Amino acid sequence: MTARNLFLLPGDGIGPEAMGEVRKIIAYMNEAMNAGFVTDEGLVGGSAYDAHGTAISEADMQKALAADAVLFGAVGGPKWDSVPYEVRPEAGLLRLRKDLQLFANLRPAICYPALASASSLKPELVEGLDILIIRELTGGVYFGEPKEIIDLGNGQKRGIDTQVYDTYEIERIAGVAFEMARTRQNRVCSMEKRNVMKSGVLWNQVVTETHKAKYSDVQLEHMLADAGGMQLVRQPKQFDVIVTDNLFGDMLSDVAAMLTGSLGMLPSASLGAPDGKTGKRKALYEPVHGSAPDIAGKGIANPIAMIASFAMCLRYSFNLVKEADDLEKAIANVLDKGIRTGDIMADGARQVGTAEMGDAILAEF
Amino acid sequence: MTARNLFLLPGDGIGPEAMGEVRKIIAYMNEAMNAGFVTDEGLVGGSAYDAHGTAISEADMQKALAADAVLFGAVGGPKWDSVPYEVRPEAGLLRLRKDLQLFANLRPAICYPALASASSLKPELVEGLDILIIRELTGGVYFGEPKEIIDLGNGQKRGIDTQVYDTYEIERIAGVAFEMARTRQNRVCSMEKRNVMKSGVLWNQVVTETHKAKYSDVQLEHMLADAGGMQLVRQPKQFDVIVTDNLFGDMLSDVAAMLTGSLGMLPSASLGAPDGKTGKRKALYEPVHGSAPDIAGKGIANPIAMIASFAMCLRYSFNLVKEADDLEKAIANVLDKGIRTGDIMADGARQVGTAEMGDAILAEF
């Protein structure tokens, strides 16, 4: 069996603690299942800045490019709030997304039954919620040029960002959404602001054409992104797959994540295009939550989103579908048993720390 | 007494029906209070397109510019879904905002006590909710150039929009937010994406400097816009005044509106700068809800948001503070009495149509 190369970037804040629990699962899979994972580890975000003065070193970028999959923790924290823009912690993540060409960001917003009551929404609106948000991740206003602050003189400055989308970028992300929908409820809702943005007009056209040409079996709906945000709050279960651009995806996936009441639990996968020869995709897996500097280092962070991200890695990078299913089931079982970290604590549940949560999941796996 | 000039643009869908109820209130105020309102009326959106082939005629633009205040209904509908981009219904609204220089959009997200249970959020999270979102309305990605679709050949097109903010634009909207906060709980939360957008970096800096220079008595917090969307869902009552850019304001104010359970009830005001000589501001008042073409013409639309927008007009354009308070109280009283249009119907309430709702409010006024 060939080695399965994982590159671990725990990052800042609670990233390293959460990653520690994934390491246990990797070790177990190597021992008990002969999974053949080979891991290496690097620095990203503030910790990379402290070590090298950049948000990720060239050496680590090379390792990320060479790996079969990257596991990413979280970046940022008040310590680095005033480092220069170019080397701020997020720059490491953005560079990974861009250089690995991870254009497809998969963000499941699922509501774990055991946690429905933790949502700020009425339980009946979120019980059984299962949305997959497909966010375009390498284009749009995140990367378009010009992107600068110009000094206009007279005490005036001008801040500029550019939203750019080309046909092929929209086509390929729409393709991912339609393919994913076919494995689910076969419904896609595409969101943009075609009523004010030209990129939204193009987005709408290309999604429509892609649908017509190759995916007319899938049900397609278009919604303005602001109305989409409303509908997510009003009746989230109306959605199956949502496809949208980088910035709307950022906003909408965060709103959707919060709806579930399971924010500390939600994973994400960022995928590139399949390689022409090997069919392999570059990939990065990361929890949706951030670095939570306020609780970092205390051993109390919830490692579930990181572990669920590893489950996505098993599924999408290594086609270990049964193992992915089992790991997800292990998480659900542990929750059903009333084992909880502080962030998802409930009456009558047993509160545990990061390591104990990881162990409990491993025991169910 | 000098005349008070109102220019009415009912627009499309339920706009005209809702405006009809405001007309009753205006007539009553002229008769019973000698208010001296003089009204004129024009076309905007699809109805203007049908009449003149543009989303608003030059003559109507001149009237809007000359009026003391514009009352705007709603625009759009499936009928005009495929008219050319330049003359789509929204273009009329966008031109009004731009040419009247209505840079400050005030969107209160309040939860009427009688409607707390209509929210998709748990009632305890929204009862008593009172947020004021101050959205920048004449800048950002809505108006920045280039804004175009380029044909790249080879079947490829490129859609481009440009987000632009100058120091003075951020300064003046921040000023509005701080001034408003002083009349409320004295707290402002500024939202942007400074971690990915240069305009966000400038936004953050200018808001911080404006605060330091002139409003250091107000409590200021900064939040990333995606986190802001999350926090709105998680714990909306943490906010007093939110200030943000045009596009984030569009998204966030819609999410906030939906949280209240009172979407059909929410008004907005769009204000220009005070005139150097007269101190008067150009202003446009419009409900947050759209044209709801599915229920248009049936006499069942909820006119409350339009009436509440007129209350904002009384307050901000004519300084008729008592009248504004009274009108708002009349709305709350009618709701307390269990009189409801279909969209906010509840067990044990009495369902009425548009006109009956308007009459009930007038009777309480």
Ligand SMILES: CC(C)[C@H](C(=O)O)[C@@H](O)C(=O)O
């Ligand atoms: C950390 C930040 C740059 C990032 C983004 O804006 O994409 C984050 O919010 C996310 O959603 O992954």
Ligand SMILES: CC(C)[C@H](C(=O)O)[C@@H](O)C(=O)O
């Ligand atoms: C109709 C549309 C152009 C408008 C906007 O995007 O600003 C609307 O959504 C709003 O929020 O007033």
